[in-house]
Amino acid sequence: MKLSSSIILFSAAVFAAGCSSGNKQSSSDAENLLEQAREAVSANQGARALALLDSLTNGYPSDVECVRGAIELRPKAIEIQTLEDIYRCDSTMEASKKQISALRESLKWVREPRMVEGFWVDAKTYNPSFMNTTAIQARVSEIGEFYIVSSVNPGVGHTALSLSDGGRTATTPAVPYDGESNYRIAGGEVITFSPEQSDSIGKFAAENASRPLTLRFTGGKGKTMKLSAAQTMAIANAYLLAKAMEAGRNSDVERQRLQKQLELARSQQERLAGKTK
Numbered sequence: 001m002k003l004s005s006s007i008i009l010f011s012a013a014v015f016a017a018g019c020s021s022g023n024k025q026s027s028s029d030a031e032n033l034l035e036q037a038r039e040a041v042s043a044n045q046g047a048r049a050l051a052l053l054d055s056l057t058n059g060y061p062s063d064v065e066c067v068r069g070a071i072e073l074r075p076k077a078i079e080i081q082t083l084e085d086i087y088r089c090d091s092t093m094e095a096s097k098k099q100i101s102a103l104r105e106s107l108k109w110v111r112e113p114r115m116v117e118g119f120w121v122d123a124k125t126y127n128p129s130f131m132n133t134t135a136i137q138a139r140v141s142e143i144g145e146f147y148i149v150s151s152v153n154p155g156v157g158h159t160a161l162s163l164s165d166g167g168r169t170a171t172t173p174a175v176p177y178d179g180e181s182n183y184r185i186a187g188g189e190v191i192t193f194s195p196e197q198s199d200s201i202g203k204f205a206a207e208n209a210s211r212p213l214t215l216r217f218t219g220g221k222g223k224t225m226k227l228s229a230a231q232t233m234a235i236a237n238a239y240l241l242a243k244a245m246e247a248g249r250n251s252d253v254e255r256q257r258l259q260k261q262l263e264l265a266r267s268q269q270e271r272l273a274g275k276t277k
Contacts, residue, residue, distance in 0.1 A: 034066050040052060041077055046079075049073070049081075057071075086255060086259070096248030112128075119141055121138070121234075122237055125230060131190060132186075150217060153188035155187060156221040156223050157221060158189065158223065164216070174219060175193060202238070208232060
């Protein structure tokens with residue numbers, strides 16, 4: 001038996017109505033999220049717009065029209081957020097430059113004989129005969145890495161350092177004698193701690209700048225000495241310089257990434273605008 005065309009059309013209409021009513025609430029919620037995202041973009045609130053668009057595409061993937069609207073809106077939201085991130089990077093870079101300039105006034109650049117690379121060191125406490133004394137020297141490499149060199153004369157077989165304020169203590173990892181990082185010379189001993197090994201001491205000094213601290217050369221017989229406020233500040237200044245250089249360098253790398261992201265977002269907007277014409 002054949003169904004009349006009117007019956008077929010009626011059945012299709014009923015079926016469509018049933019689907020629509022089943023998804024009515026979901027569609028309304030998706031449209032609401034899209035509208036909120038558009039308002040956020042108009043208000044230059046990139047992060048909020050992106051969060052709303054994520055909620056829409058993740059929560060209502062079957063709402064094709066709203067998802068399409070979210071896809072078209074996303075590049076603009078990314079552009080807004082990226083411009084804000086670039087501004088933040090520029091501010092950090094500018095602050096780092098000022099801090100570096102200020103800190104370098106209290107440090108000096110040294111390139112000692114037989115050294116391949118030079119380093120920054122506190123100008124007031126710098127001792128060119130450091131290797132013949134019992135002390136530590138906080139240095140900053142040309143690329144901004146903070147590290148510590150310790151010297152003990154006569155040697156006691158030390159392998160690590162600790163810095164204390166009487167209550168709290170910061171300690172480096174042990175560096176066993178190997179003839180390279182830990183070596184002997186003319187009855188004395190010298191250890192060059194890597195940036196990673198030196199960080200705890202630098203951070204502790206920076207947190208206690210201008211305060212006298214107790215330094216201990218640990219391992220072997222061990223040895224203890226008092227650091228003056230000026231000597232603590234020398235470590236702190238070197239550490240802060242390294243951190244400022246690191247922050248500036250990281251911000252520069254991040255800015256380059258953001259610039260590429262911005263160009264891509266704008267290119268996507270141009271392509272999408274071309275499709276709608």
